[in-house]
Amino acid sequence: MNTSETPGMLSWRVIVPFMLTGTIWGSTWFVITGQIDGVPAAWSVFYRFALATPGMFLLALVMKRSLKLDGPGHMLAVVVGVLQFCGNFMFVYHSELHLTSGIVAVFFALLMVPNAIFARIFIGERMQAGFMLGSAVAIAGVAMLLVHEARTSTLGGDVLLGVALCLGGLLSASVANVVQANEVGRRIAMVSLLAWAMLYGLVADLIFALVTVGPPPLPTGAMYWMGTAYLALIGSIVTFPLHYNLVREIGAGRTAYNAIVTVVVAMLLSTLFEDYRWTPLAMAGMALALGGMVLALRSRRTRSVKVGQATTMRPEPE
Template identity: 55%
Template sequence: MSEAAGHPPPHALLRPRIAIPFVLVALIWGSTWYVITGQIAEVPPSWSITYRFALATPAMFALATIMRQPLAMTWRGHALALLIGLTQFCGNFNFVYRAEQHLTSGVVAVMFGMLMVPNALLGWWWLGQKVTRRFLLGSAIAIAGIALLLVHEANVARLGGNVLLGVALAVGGIMSASISNVAQAGRVGRAQPIVTLLAFSMLYGTLIDAAIAWALAGPPVIPSSASFWSGTAWLALAGSVVTFPLYYGIIRAIGPGRTAYNGVLVIVVAMLISTLIEGFQWSLLAIAGATLGTLGMIIALRARQV
């Protein structure tokens, strides 16, 4: 990505129109990892995901209407929305929710910090966005930090179930999210209003989620607890309707590679929330990992091309 192509300079993240959404998304998504653990305790994961996006979809259409974004899209736009629905709002979340049945939410959150790698590589292959040495250096440092955080989580967490399956599911979620991130940043995606594209993507994703849920878990399981539905509302409205338009807007502004560094901040926020709510104990590994991850993010975000 270059300035000549009309993209922002390396310090674009410091601009309020990018910095504010960047931080807001990290704060909200940092909280969702903890909330998800309560969602999979009461109902099958697929139905929990279906409820989340069944609530988020009409809210996203309402947001598009309020913002006066046209609801009409070309067939190419709908084809892209179907791809995003399949990868982001179905594949990604089905993989993630199931991964948390085998790994702690902290481990899965930390693994998602690696989203920068497939985002950058797919952006280079699919969109022709260059990857510089500075970005690679920052990514290497950040991955080293993520590795330390993973070691820390593995040392302190009680990992149950099939750990290897959990890791494989988390990787599936990362790849699904990356495909969606890069696909919407292409020519067809940029031609669509962001909120409209997301509304139809969520609609298609919800329908696929419901079909998968019925096939794997049978008829809908309706939980009665207020905590489940309040968590669902937070995930649907704050964790989806508020954040995805902001996140996709950042991708279009600074590219999928640098935008994925939002995941590093998400990890730090998630760990801070865990410290306040769950009594998370910081170790030298955790401090070193968070420091390296943040340092790598800063180096990569200052790269001129990603």
């Protein structure tokens, strides 16, 4: 990247999409709470991607990306789809039955940690000491937030089960992120891979919902379907082009800082609408979590562009 042509962070063509993507992704965690209120979480995941999948294929066509994949490409799309758009989202939606949505958002901001570990194991990416220190500080902060969550138990759910579900979602998303960065994934346009992965994930969502819940319910509330449309279209289809343009403009490393915006927005919404109560423990935990994330992100290797892009493949999360 030619740094002389790289726009500054305060340039309008950077700051607007930067804040917009962070704000949208921060809001999606709270919107999910309306999708699991009286409707089985598994079917809400299915409805979300039943709407998002055609949109992603259309986006690929608009961006003039080839949708033709060979055998290994389809196999990769199956793996990513099952892990990311079924396993990850099923874990996330069910975790929000037990944990405040903002806490789940903070938890998933740690996605960079297993990403880095798996990237080190499978594709030889090195981890810097600053990254490991920052990650440890962030994990300590999240642990304090979880202790606070267990003490207050705002939702009256099983906090330990919520944590276990978050871990399952985190690992599913991380494995999906790392495997798509292999040689097969590198030669496929990201939007094309996501379109096919969503389709395969949608099939897995349907099977999982039918087996675990039974016949699909048909929600009648307008707010439910407005939320579904927001998550599918705004939270996925709109934000992906904005995010990848930012990666091209300022690099994956600096783009990753919008995770901070995401966490702040998610916690603000939890405070306003989920009766999240701030205590000295919670404030200290949030300070450590955000400070640790900043320290870890500052230490990321700028050459790890592919894995950096892959970290956006979360429940908007990409």
